[in-house]
Amino acid sequence: MDLDQFDHQILALMQKDARQTGAELADQVGLSPAACLRRLQRLRKIGAITREIAVLSDDVTGRNITLIVTLPLNRGRPDMRARFREYFGKLPEVKHLYHVTGEADLVLILECQTMEAYADFAERHFRMDEIKGYETNVVLQTLI
């Protein structure tokens, strides 16, 4: 799979917006529309582009409150993170779970239906021994 600069430009553009026309791509990468679309065809064929999907609005899914929660952990068993993944991975509210350096050890991206639902969630899931505490940032706006 060898890609030149034009291919990478097209991929970057398509990653942001897959509905751009050949002419729009052409303007941005400096090739003709036909050349862009030929390359795009190839990028799909060789699997550089896995698929193209629609992103749905949060309020169509019903979970419209996003929260970023940082969890400092107490040092514990080495399989602790695997167990957290196991545990949080099953919960539909959990969109992402990162293990990070710095103060906090885990960062959760959650989506809940209401703040009450989040309060319940925290009450139920953040009370284990391994979790030293938690800090919540409510997302006012998901810009991207």
Added chain:
Amino acid sequence: MDLDQFDHQILALMQKDARQTGAELADQVGLSPAACLRRLQRLRKIGAITREIAVLSDDVTGRNITLIVTLPLNRGRPDMRARFREYFGKLPEVKHLYHVTGEADLVLILECQTMEAYADFAERHFRMDEIKGYETNVVLQTLI
């Protein structure tokens, strides 16, 4: 935003594959192609579909380092966030951008190829007046 059963079907299909034709959608939901495309138009217009994006194969991005960056902002013009979205939305490193309550005002989820690339990124993009500073958390492991 009121959606009937047909709308929900179309959304579910588009979430899996946004390149289906009107005829393909029509086969699956049991309406005419034109009706499906009319609904699709509406779903985009009312924002039920936020955007449509290409998913790139992992080995094409080469971006293996994920970073969570919190940006405290100086109070500024009210269109500041729109301008940030405009600005960061164009950068392929930016996976997500949240406007949050609390200490930090913006939270960025980034993917970079190397730490040097991130240092460059920060140097180039976090030096504007509106940005008071930045705190970086390197993701050791993306658990979900």
Added chain:
DNA sequence: GTTGAAAGCCAGTAACT
């Protein structure tokens, strides 16, 4: 091999029933 330009084709749009 690649490109850009032009012709042909097909999907998306709009008007009408």
Added chain:
DNA sequence: AGTTACTGGCTTTCAAC
């Protein structure tokens, strides 16, 4: 909503590089 006609983008061909 469905059918039809129209428009515009995508695909293919071709000549030139």
